[in-house]
Amino acid sequence: MVTLVAVLAMAWLAHRLRWNEPILLVAGGCLIGLTPQFRTLALPSPVVLLLFLPPLLYWESLTTSLREIRTNLRGIVLLSTGLVLATAAAVAGVGHALGLAWPLAFALGAVVAPTDAIAVQAVARLLPRRIRTVLRAESLINDGTALALYAVVVGVAVHGQAVTWPGTAARFLLAYAGGVAIGAACAAVVVALRRRLHDRVLESALAVLTPFATYLPAQTMGVSGVVAVVTCGLIGSQAGPKVISAGARVQITGFWEVSTFILNSALFVMVGIQTPAIVSGISSISPGHAVVTALLVGGVVIAVRLLWLYSVPYLLRAIDRRPVQRTLRSGARERFPLAWSGVRGAVSLAAALSVPATTAAGRPLAGHGLLVFTAVAVILLTLVVQGTTMPAVIRWAGLRGDPDETTEERRAHRQIVTAALEALPDHADRLDTPPETTDAIRSELRQYAAEDPGPPDAGPGVRSGLELRHTLIGVKRSALIRLRDQRTIDDIVLRRLQSVLDSEEIRIELALRAFSDRPPPPPDGTAAPSGRAPGA
Known part of the structure; x- marks a missing residue:
């Protein structure tokens, strides 16, 4: 109840003052978290991943342009896989240099690697369709990459599992392939059911059930639930107009628009509520060391994205000279809004809170508090630095809506x-x-x-x-x-x-x-x- 009131109040204030909505939501959550009644409030990370992530990803994939994904597939794949791995490696190097063991340093890299396009959704509407689609598709897919890497490195840190390049690569491929297979199978079942349902209430109930019924089997089978939900949503976006009645579609759209707004806003409020407790929980290290670590990691996260988008595309441009690729090229100034849109959000928080505080042997996991604090600080840093400056960046780049x-x-x-x-x-x-x-x-x-x-x-x-x-x-x-x-x-x-x-x-x-x-x-x-x- 308190979270919902905070969501409505902060969202109204953001619209009234024309401020960045996620920042106000986090700030409101921090004020709540400072009160004695909420200092110990903590939403279990599995609850976040199960209750929040599937519906948010499902709605995003349903409303994404599949044609634009096909057109920009190479760039999206490079951002959602290559950039995630590069960011995780760079952050791991910084984290290890500042005292974290390699497994936990890579866990930190996996936590802060995925972007959250929803956090810049309000200003993203000002972007051309191509950049808007790339941002949304990147955010949908890079969650799967980061969480697959996260599972590997957390297993090493907590259980002492051995890491081999062939084994790690095989786990990545299995996570993606299995997620795609389960997502496609669930989509086929949903489409078949929709052809036989002729009741708005039942059609709406099926829409609510679909993301959870897709995510849970994938996670239970050890493959990527994120990839499964995204696959199901993308297939559903193509089949939906043919099998969903007009009345049910209007009802389902209204439901998803309201529910995803509440879920996403509530996540940012939860980030704020848990921030005071996380800050006070870093007793094993000095506050100065924690702040320096957070600032350095946040700077690396932003710098790696800028470096990637101003190096890899130009390298590919020199190799691939096909005329069709030339039509997709953009100048350095037009590219900057995409490079500056690397805001982190709820997935990073949920992943950070999911890292166990002890090893399988029952010993405290050294550096756990620093990891969680750094992840929250990076979320706040990217929200403040990148989220608030995005409108000015778009104006400077001279970008307009897609004619x-x-x-x-x-x-x-x-x-x-x-x-x-x-x-x-x-x-x-x-x-x-x-x-x-x-x-x-x-x-x-x-x-x-x-x-x-x-x-x-x-x-x-x-x-x-x-x-x-x-x-x-x-x-x-x-x-x-x-x-x-x-x-x-x-x-x-x-x-x-x-x-x-x-x-x-x-x-x-x-x-x-x-x-x-x-x-x-x-x-x-x-x-x-x-x-x-x-x-x-």
Whole structure:
């Protein structure tokens, strides 16, 4: 209850003052954490990974453009795997130089390596579609890479497991391949169920269950639950428009938008609540040493990302001279917002809190408190330094919204209306629609009227006109999905136009229901009594 109140209060204050929302959420959490009642509050990290991570990842993958992922796949893979490993190695080197044993130093690197694109979601809307998609896809995939590395190094630190390069590589491949397989299998089951469900409540319940039912089996089998959830979400984003009804989609979208906002905001509040206890818990080392370690690690995290994005792409550019790759190139100034978007968040906190405080033999794990403190400090540092300066960085880079989105949306709008016009005569004949009603609908389509004005109170052909409009929505939706499948438009444009069609379909269904419930006119053709006295 207190967390929810803090979420609403801090979010309202952030919108009111136009400040960075995650920073205010963390600050509000810190104030709560300083009170005596909440000083010992600690959310178990398995709860964070199970209750928070699957729905957040699932919704992100559902609303990501798969076409843009395919187009920028090489860069996304390099960021979500190569950069994660490079960051973990660099942080491990710094951590070991400052006194951490190598296994725990690599654990620290794995903890702070993954980015959190949700933390910069508000300002990311100002970025072009390509950079926005790269950021979101990187954040989805790099969690799996970091957590797979984390499992290996924590096993070494706590259980003393031996590390070999072939064995480590095999575990990475198994984690990814197994996660993809389980995610694809769960997506196939969900799509098959959706084809048979015709109840909004059941469809919504299935949407809530899906991320957890995908994550848990993967984790139980020892493969990446993160990769499984992302795979299931990406497949679902392609199949969903074909198998989910309009009413259920509107209901599910509203649910996910509210629930993911609350979950994500609550995570930042929990970061703040636990920060005072974490700071007071580093009794084994001096506060000065802890602060220096945190600042150095935070600087390395930011510097490695900048170095990577201003070196590896140019190296690949010198090797790959294909024309298609030249169209994807960007200048140094345009590249900087992507390089500056490495904000860390809830996954890093959950992973840090998951590191056991003792070894398998029961001895205290040396450096545990420093690891947790450093992880929290890096989260706060990136939120303050990078999160608050992102709007200025975007303005300096001269980036604007993607004009191609508007062009694609207009093109798609024209083509789906054209498809409806072509199908109009056949459907009008099948439904026995009066000619005057058919002509009126044809006129609406030619004027690109996407919304139905609503039925008149009376008149011939009202019901058949509504039925014809309802049928043509299916034609439009099929044409829209076909444009997406042909990669003429991407998923972002599809969802935007799909929401318009869904709203139109729901309005027509309500009008048809009201028309069916309307009492029949009296046999003599006079108006039905209204319950109002004549002359009143």
